[in-house]
Amino acid sequence: MNTIVKQVEKILSNAGIEEYKQEAKLIVEAVSGLSSDKIILGFEIKNVDKIIEIAEKRAKSKVPVQYILGFSYFMGEKYIVNKDVLIPRDETEILVLECYKLLKDKKEKIDILDIGVGSGCISCALAKKLIDKDIEILAVDISSEAIKTALENADKLDLIRKIIFRKSDIYSKIRGCEKFDLIVSNPPYIPIKDKNNLQNEVCFEPKLALFASDIDGVEFYKKIIKDACKFLKSGGFLAFEIGINQSEIIKNILVENNFQDIKIIKDLANIDRVIITHL
Ligand SMILES: C[S@@+](CC[C@H](N)C(=O)[O-])C[C@H]1O[C@@H](n2cnc3c(N)ncnc32)[C@H](O)[C@@H]1O
Numbered sequence: 001m002n003t004i005v006k007q008v009e010k011i012l013s014n015a016g017i018e019e020y021k022q023e024a025k026l027i028v029e030a031v032s033g034l035s036s037d038k039i040i041l042g043f044e045i046k047n048v049d050k051i052i053e054i055a056e057k058r059a060k061s062k063v064p065v066q067y068i069l070g071f072s073y074f075m076g077e078k079y080i081v082n083k084d085v086l087i088p089r090d091e092t093e094i095l096v097l098e099c100y101k102l103l104k105d106k107k108e109k110i111d112i113l114d115i116g117v118g119s120g121c122i123s124c125a126l127a128k129k130l131i132d133k134d135i136e137i138l139a140v141d142i143s144s145e146a147i148k149t150a151l152e153n154a155d156k157l158d159l160i161r162k163i164i165f166r167k168s169d170i171y172s173k174i175r176g177c178e179k180f181d182l183i184v185s186n187p188p189y190i191p192i193k194d195k196n197n198l199q200n201e202v203c204f205e206p207k208l209a210l211f212a213s214d215i216d217g218v219e220f221y222k223k224i225i226k227d228a229c230k231f232l233k234s235g236g237f238l239a240f241e242i243g244i245n246q247s248e249i250i251k252n253i254l255v256e257n258n259f260q261d262i263k264i265i266k267d268l269a270n271i272d273r274v275i276i277t278h279l
Helices: 003-014 020-032 036-040 048-061 065-069 091-103 121-129 144-156 192-197 200-204 219-231 247-256
Strands: 071-074 077-080 110-115 135-141 163-167 180-185 232-241 260-266 272-278
Touching: 003 020, 003 048, 020 036, 020 048, 020 065, 048 065, 065 071, 077 121, 077 144, 091 110, 091 121, 091 180, 091 232, 091 272, 110 121, 121 135, 121 144, 121 163, 135 144, 144 163, 180 219, 219 232, 219 247, 247 260, 247 272
Parallel strands: 110 135, 110 180, 135 163, 180 232
Antiparallel strands: 071 077, 232 272, 260 272
């Protein structure tokens, strides 16, 4: 293996970074501008000083590598990330794929509401996968900074014509006449009491994106579910990413609010991760 890659791996593993191999690959590829194939084939690696500087910054500060580099990947696309937005997670790809399955055969216009848009990864990935459809996504967030980043990402991915961005506290700025085929959300779901048990890296992500103020971390689900019927078209879907130990609680809230055919999808770690239902 390339000696620079090895050197970066060593810096990161000495600092106790678990995914040091993947991160070393990411740093070397990003800073050298070479693909992993070219690195393996022994192409000359440029910007070595910068590569080492970034690896050392990551090792010392524990700031997530995606924030240091300024980007992250989601469903094969590159997204700008910064301190104002959550770093997109692999688990969220399950949510996107399930939503896509729900809508892919629809012939009429598709209206989607994404609550808590963050970096824009869910809205952009759905817009991209459903690019040939007549689709309009309304993407909301309480954070103006997050919306700014999501807008930049949508622009970079040439999806601006498919997505409308709006600052809104959940439904506060959604008009009664706006109705959706799907309301999707990956809301903040970590109970605030768990704040001190998180990985160091997570502490660098925006609190607004992480924490719910109640004991079970389900306050956002409750609020979204309670008023969802006002904004869903007849038979419209509701889809959430959920946290550990939340599926039963959320299922009960859905049943109390007359939602049907509740489906739970597990992630690769066998944790209930996505919940889908309809009116
Ligand atoms: C867990 S992050 C999800 C970000 C992105 N959708 C993703 O999946 O990576 C939750 C997002 O909800 C936003 N948020 C928090 N409270 C909100 C509220 N009351 N109304 C709308 N958005 C909110 C946060 O700013 C954050 O961007």
